[in-house]
Amino acid sequence: MFNLEGKRAFVTGGSSGIGYAVATAYAERGVRVVIADIADASHAAAKIGASYVHCDVSDEDSVAGALRAASDLLEGLLDIVVLNAGVGDVGPELKDTDQALIEKVTKINYWGVVYGLKHAGAVMNDGASIISTSSMAAFINVPGAAIYSASKKAVVSLTEMAALELGNRSIRVNCVCPGYTDTAMGSAEEGRAICEAFTALGRPATVDDMSGVYVFLAADASRYMTGQALKVDGGWSCGPTSALLERITGSATAPG
Numbered sequence: 001m002f003n004l005e006g007k008r009a010f011v012t013g014g015s016s017g018i019g020y021a022v023a024t025a026y027a028e029r030g031v032r033v034v035i036a037d038i039a040d041a042s043h044a045a046a047k048i049g050a051s052y053v054h055c056d057v058s059d060e061d062s063v064a065g066a067l068r069a070a071s072d073l074l075e076g077l078l079d080i081v082v083l084n085a086g087v088g089d090v091g092p093e094l095k096d097t098d099q100a101l102i103e104k105v106t107k108i109n110y111w112g113v114v115y116g117l118k119h120a121g122a123v124m125n126d127g128a129s130i131i132s133t134s135s136m137a138a139f140i141n142v143p144g145a146a147i148y149s150a151s152k153k154a155v156v157s158l159t160e161m162a163a164l165e166l167g168n169r170s171i172r173v174n175c176v177c178p179g180y181t182d183t184a185m186g187s188a189e190e191g192r193a194i195c196e197a198f199t200a201l202g203r204p205a206t207v208d209d210m211s212g213v214y215v216f217l218a219a220d221a222s223r224y225m226t227g228q229a230l231k232v233d234g235g236w237s238c239g240p241t242s243a244l245l246e247r248i249t250g251s252a253t254a255p256g
């Protein structure tokens with residue numbers, strides 16, 4: 001059910017963080033992987049026996065070209081496409097957010113997934129799996145993160161729409177919504193403090209806490225799942241923790 005041997009995968013944003021952990025987890029399971037990233041990942045890819053193609057996800061031609069190049073490199077249609085590239089820029093309140101941040105986050109996080117979903121089908125096998133990276137920020141808002149949260153909510157919506165449109169080819173489309181994960185995007189120190197208070201599990205995620213979910217969504221084990229957003233957030237979205245309640249009210253349980 002979890003066998004991925006011999007499959008072909010394309011992972012955007014695969015040069016670091018969650019994307020690299022996913023590419024590594026696939027490669028370890030016998031998947032032939034192409035990493036697509038704006039940053040040169042030739043060396044990182046070679047280390048895990050993968051290949052690298054340049055791709056700027058905010059540019060439609062670049063995304064379509066990278067998907068075709070991956071299929072050519074791997075000599076066949078793709079079985080797994082992971083649309084994971086993203087930026088985590090946050091700013092002041094919405095009224096003071098500058099246009100450059102709005103455009104950057106929207107183009108990479110939202111349009112990047114639009115272009116991936118638009119062009120992936122042409123180079124994928126029927127029965128394949130597309131997995132995008134959204135965020136728990138799609139469900140829980142934090143002041144200053146309006147554009148980021150909206151871009152990640154858009155990924156959930158696009159996932160549902162693409163699942164409907166590609167279902168007739170048995171291509172499944174799902175997204176992962178990570179909680180605070182220790183990568184270049186955020187400092188471990190901030191993440192730990194926030195997660196100790198806000199998550200049931202009391203800690204930030206590591207990239208390896210994420211990669212297993214991408215293995216599951218690529219594998220036959222999830223074959224009847226499509227159009228879903230999986231929250232992998234240590235329980236952040238469940239509600240306030242006992243520790244947080246105690247800090248605010250002095251009692252670890254709901255006020256009677």
Ligand SMILES: NC(=O)c1ccc[n+]([C@@H]2O[C@H](COP(=O)([O-])OP(=O)(O)OC[C@H]3O[C@@H](n4cnc5c(N)ncnc54)[C@H](O)[C@@H]3O)[C@@H](O)[C@H]2O)c1
Pocket residue numbers: 012013014015016017018019036037038039055056057058084085086087088108133134135136137177178179180181182183184185186
């Ligand atoms: N780290 C977290 O706490 C967290 C939480 C929720 C969601 N996410 C999401 O996870 C995904 C991966 O982020 P990460 O935490 O691994 O951060 P990261 O910075 O390590 O990885 C992001 C990757 O995207 C690439 N990238 C950026 N702009 C690009 C572009 N225009 N074209 C192609 N590639 C581009 C970067 O080069 C990098 O390899 C992102 O979509 C992010 O929004 C991260």
